[in-house]
């Protein structure tokens with residue numbers, strides 16, 4: 001009979017192994033978390049990299065059933081951060097040696113939006129002498145748009161699948177061409193073809209979600225050969241359709257623990273990718289991000305969005321850090337990283353080792 005210790009010695013994990021490990025509790029679960037912490041140290045090491053987060057705009061054409069800024073929600077004041085404010089946040093990141101930014105936005109594909117992002121990318125590259133690395137998280141776009149943004153300076157792209165299960169996906173989104181599962185998968189593939197480092201991620205503890213779905217998510221990441229991941233607990237937002245299922249959800253504590261298990265398992269399944277310690281973890285547990293760093297995460301995203309916009313970018317309820325200035329946020333995260341026993345990779349892009357490895361293999365192959 002397989003034991004937890006034996007399974008954890010494996011280099012590869014079957015779906016059954018993942019299901020077993022996801023469901024661990026008590027001391028057996030601690031074995032998993034210890035193992036993933038060891039693997040993290042041996043592969044990506046103790047360095048944690050900053051990605052200064054700019055929540056550029058909450059204007060969105062989509063209507064995802066879980067999201068607080070979905071187009072049908074009339075509550076948030078719709079905004080787009082002014083160019084000088086974006087550049088000032090980028091300057092802060094540059095001067096504080098963050099080395100990388102993430103520009104995140106609701107999804108739009110109109111030319112005004114596409115060219116604005118393109119322009120901002122060029123301006124940020126200019127003000128930082130090309131030193132700031134830039135990740136985009138601006139949804140599904142055409143190949144042409146991905147190419148334009150890459151050409152203008154972005155080199156990583158995060159497009160979360162939210163769940164890799166087709167049926168569950170259709171319960172989280174309206175059934176129309178704007179929210180098509182196949183299109184999302186194709187967009188992820190186009191990003192890889194365009195040359196980005198590609199990231200995706202899922203929500204954990206969704207209504208209707210099973211451990212089997214989560215085990216499949218981990219296998220999906222491996223099959224897609226992702227370079228980075230951002231995963232966090234599902235937290236219900238009362239102005240969204242999924243809120244009606246709140247009574248079916250796992251407790252917040254259970255969702256949190258399952259999220260840590262997912263982070264730990266992903267570190268075992270794909271040891272050399274970048275994994276973010278997401279803010280949603282901290283919405284449940286004050287030390288959520290440190291705990292994620294301890295069990296496998298190596299990326300953290302200090303929020304550089306000007307405070308006046310933050311309460312209109314509430315993707316889920318009780319989002320933390322909505323009233324902290326960039327400097328306070330940075331100080332707080334520095335303390336959290338040190339508490340987790342890690343150190344900060346100041347001035348380093350901290351690109352995914354997995355990506356670098358793939359590039360090397362491409363060069364070696366004729």
Ligand code: SF4
Nearest residue numbers: 060062064067070106
């Ligand atoms: S999850 Fe993203 S694409 Fe969906 S409604 Fe929210 S901001 Fe728009």
